[in-house]
Amino acid sequence: MRHPKDKGLLKTNSRLEMELENGVQRWIVDISNWNPSPHCFSFAMSFLPNHEYSSITRFVELEDQKRALVSRLLQYALVHQVLGIPFDEIIIRRTPEGKPYLNETAYEFVQNFSSYFSSSEWNHIMHAGSSDEMLHIFYRYWCLKEAFVKAMGTGVGYKLDDVEFHHMNWNNIFVEVAGKELKDWKFWLLDLGRNHSVCIARGQPRAATTSYRTTLKQIKFDDEEYYHGLHLPNASFTFRTxxxxxxxxxxxxxxxxxxxxxxxxxxxxxxxxxxxxxxxx
Structure with missing residues (x-):
């Protein structure tokens, strides 16, 4: 819960927060009173790609065909509304067990987040090379941004495209906000396995939001104390079962x-x- 003093934060609803909220959709379709004529049924099925037809017509009973048809229409309609992909460009594949997933390229995926990166960050992502390298760099930058805003207590409500990270081959990482370098922050980035990036962000307590600062026992330090805290050794992770x-x-x-x-x-x-x-x- 945020502090009452942070009324401005309570009113803030960033574009990213709105997109995250819009991305969580729960739809229920009641087909109990839907009794389409053969013509109407064929018309509804015509919106789907041809390869989906057999998964509907394989059923003998009309009720089973209705459920299969509506299930697939629901999937395509959700993808179209949430992601804005044209209906005829949606490609939904299925695992061997029949679970649906959106067949989207790495390039198409990261394009959804282009507005949250600076021009230099985005250029690095786009010129990464292979799809795997593109995703790897994308997640590294995202990990840094998320660690920074969470350390301040703002979460995704912060204007992420104003937060620009610089590094030397992912070492000596520093951040600029609105073009100004923040010298009292340190960042450590490491990979846990092949597909997991972890970032540790350490900064001045006074940079935290008002609500976050009220939970801290001490927020004022002299230069020597702060320097010592900022340069504490970066402890390694301990794996537990x-x-x-x-x-x-x-x-x-x-x-x-x-x-x-x-x-x-x-x-x-x-x-x-x-x-x-x-x-x-």
Whole structure:
């Protein structure tokens, strides 16, 4: 919850926040009273690509065909409305298990976020080389920006295209905001595995939002104290297992040595859900 003094922040709704909210859509289509004529059914199906037809007509019962048709119309309509992709350009593929996914290139994906990067950052992303390299650089810049705004407590409400990062081969990273370098910040960027980037941002407590500062015990430091804190060693990550966490919570002496954990995936009223099951002894 934000501090009452931050009334301006409560009223702020950045373009990114709005897009994130608009990107979360939950639609329900009631087909119980929809009884189309053969002509109307064919007309509705004509909006779909030809390769989708067999997944509808393979059913014998009309009710099953209706469900299959509406399921696919729903997917295409959502993609069209949320992402703005022309209906005839939408390509939805399916996994071997039948789960749908949007077949979008790396270039098409990053284009959705072009307005949140400076010209130099965007140029670096666009000239990265392969699709994998493009995504890798995109996520690195995004990781830096997200760490910076979260360290201040502003989240995605900050104007991200004003935040420009510079580096020497991803070392000696520094940030400029609206063209002004912030010298009292340090950033560390590292990769955890192939597809995960992690950024640590460290800055002056006074740069935090008013609501965030009220949660801190101390926000004023002299130059020597701040310099010491800013240049503390960058600690490495420690990998833990689920069993490790349970031992921390319950105490290592109280948890049986044969503790086991598993994920039990079941189906409940047609909806898949994951339930974490903990077995002790």
């Amino acid at each position: 689920v069993e490790d966490l349970i031992q921390v919570i319950y105490g290592a002496d109280q948890v049986p040595s044969d503790i086991s954990t598993k994920f039990d995936v079941s189906e409940d009223e047609g909806c898949e859900r994951a339930r974490f099951v903990q077995q002790l002894g």
